[in-house]
Amino acid sequence: MDMHLSSNNGPAVELNEAELRSAGPARERLVVVGNGMAGMKTVEELLAKAPGRFDVTVFGAEPHPNYNRIMLSPVLAGEKTFDQIVLNSREWYDANGITLLTGEPVEGIDREAKTVVSQSGRVVPYDRLLIATGSMPFIIPVPGSTLPGVIGFRDLADVDAMLAAAAKGGRAVVIGGGLLGLEAANGLRVKGMEVTVVHLMPTLMERQLDPSAGMLLQRELERRGIEVLTGADTAEIVGDEWVSAVRLKDGRELPADIVVMAVGIRPNMALGKAAGLDCGRGIRVDDQMRTSDPSIYAVGECVEHRGVTWGLVAPLFEMAKVLAHDLAGGEGAAYTGSVTSTKLKVTGVDVFSAGDFSGGAGTEDIVFRDAARGVYKRLVLKDGKLLGAVLYGDTKDGAWYFSLLKDGADVSAERDTMIFGQGFGSADAGDPNAAIAALPDSAEICGCNGVCKGTIVKAITEKGLTSLDEVKAHTKASASCGGCSGTVERLLAVTLGDGFTAAPKVKPMCKCTHHTHDAVRAAIVDHGLKTMADVFQAMEWTTPDGCASCRPALNYYLLCAWPGEYRDDYQSRYINERAHANIQKDGTYSVVPRMWGGLTTAAELRAIADVVDKFAIPTVKVTGGQRIDLFGVKKEDLPAVWADLNAAGMVSGHAYAKGLRTVKTCVGSEWCRFGTQDSTGLGVKLERMTWGTWTPHKVKLAVSGCPRNCAEATIKDLGVVCIDSGYELHVGGNGGLHVRACDLLVRVATEEEVLEYTGAFMQLYREEARYLERTAPWVERVGLDHIKAALVDDPERRRALNARFLFSQTFSQDDPWAERAAKGVDRHEFNLLAEVG
């Protein structure tokens, strides 16, 4: 074969048939359009099965020999050179008698004449034709998408363009937070550019990773200096002669010297379509990779097989094998679709996923989190078989899970230990204790403190330890995050045999974790955990996104720990706190406007009456907290009801909140002949100070003007009883299921002191009580002395607590009704998605 045929720079040479076939007896002519991985894999397989059967000509649009496209990312990152990713050199083509025509895109197929014609006008006849034209990057059709400086990430030319841009430094915006986009982002960052990833979906790589793993990946990329914007929709690419910025639909503008478009790929089926082959999303093929023309085959990313298109390498290779078998004269091979797995090729970031990990009816999750090592693993099982796997941080068992998954193997026997990886406890795979026994002494048990099995066993036997706490004390194993405490207990069981009985478990927060409320709260503060995802990972949650019990609790703990910093997680609030009204048994809501200290006016009452008429509100009731409750309001009407109440100067009464509800008062010295102080006025001041706060459970205050206590202040969370010489402060009372009268905390002389004590008490309760624990059980649990020590005996601490309370209040005293009625906040909450039929 003439060398000049394979030169992309050589003059176009008219090949004649005789020349092409002069090498030997008449062989069938196979023309391959596409010098990529799928086409050449087919040729390689064919050469192995039936060498010399075909006279092969390969057209490649790119001016290179065949290279490993999936290794472009390491080339971009500078970890590999192009030469290192070449799969078949030009010499290989020569040695195998293959005519390679690079830099020559094929322009058309004449199915009648059975020829193809290339861009340079070269006409080559075929007996069989293989189309393997791959795919093209999908460019989202926003204004500016055709500007110079907008680059796809598909071939070596794209990589060269990116490297050229990176050499000048500056800013890159990568649109698309999938596999390719993130690899491009990482490569550009490594090359020194400022990189922002713009991703439409809430979490990165959402097709390959579940939200937990996606969040960890985002953290890691951010740690590497890559800015990640999720839920970000591109509106426009800005620039005159070259891109200058990307504008998002929310109005943000991101300066950009280059824009990499990596939102997806589209099968490159133009050639097949023009030739009249049956096409859908790709060129349609049957299980033998035949197109609608029996002489023409197609493999790879350009095909649609059984309604599915593929963009990963494994399916392409499987197709290539089937086709090669068929071309070689074999029978019975069929491609029936693929089970795929993916790995992200970013050095130092280990991510693996395979199969279906969306969960669902009848499936069970096995979740493993090792916060110290930054590991997250999730296996999804159904009917004793592995259905899907997501691995982050430790992917060494990916191949094993993938083979179990592909084979549909019954994994019931390994269920308890398989999350730890292949070979874990191979002595007796079904028994976790045997698995522990089989571990070598050097196996690390506690990742936080670096304690290995041998150290623990030695401590148990030499020091005669019999409990988890003792092991913790002697070896520090499980002393930090506690994630390995189960393993340590098993080690005790294995080492002591019958001499070990597990300690009674402390009650965990919920089924998602083995940690208690107090442990989680402490970790949030001590480890600076600032998002729910951080807590799930650090505290090794066993569910992907918590449950209806832990999420509201965590949301509160985070809100309390990081005022002004933590962003309230709307979907982790109970409906009453989302709708800012109380749900009733029939799905309607009740509305309670605030009446400061129980005071109201004719104008307010008139406005309430008008609202009742206007919205046909069926029931109006005076509450025990001295305000008016409107029952039976339709959810869609809430914003309009609030707008009318707001217009009359009323705001939300937070009758739905785990927060301050009311401050009940009696009239006090202003009118009452027994009144000793202005109880109503003080009540209003207390309510003005404390409204809007979020607390572990509801909080009710009261102020009585004299010891006759008409405001029932001594069964409130905090009650003030006015006396001649000042004020008595009572705490920790409530009505309800278990009535508890308050304990007297202190007597003070001035209103200022009342306010300071109240703020301090509220804050101590906020910081120390467990979610959904009212002050009464909290005071009983910690003891009145504990509270006195913090508030009465330690004025400095009292002032600090009050200061923290007032600081947190600066972020919470916005009327939620006004935000929704006038500013359209959370509009989706009150509007129907659609009305049909």
Place this chain on the structure above:
Amino acid sequence: MDSIIMENAAAETVWTLVGTVDDIPVLGSRVVRTPDGDIALFRTAADEVFALEDACPHKRGPLSQGIVHGRRVTCPLHNWVIELATGEAVAPDEGRTGHVPVRVDGRSVAIALGEAKLSRGGCRKACGHV
């Protein structure tokens, strides 16, 4: 997403477009009103969409107002937990609420109302969910 996309061979299936995936908050719900009653559409963290009759099998509490976690929702009235994919109550509670076939095409969401007369117990066999 493939697993929840209904490929229904029955020719008479009528898909009613009700909005886009993005109209539903992640781990949240929106309501579609129909003459047969309200239907709650849910979106999971994995961006799947499910539709259930907006009534808990226990005391008909509006499930659309509940907290979504994993592929489940907790009813706001008495904390029953319902499987989004099937409408089944999670043990020990027993009961089932009607569920409605959902088709997600790109970002747009359609439901098959005809297949899911709620009074007949939801989707029955018409749906690929179960």
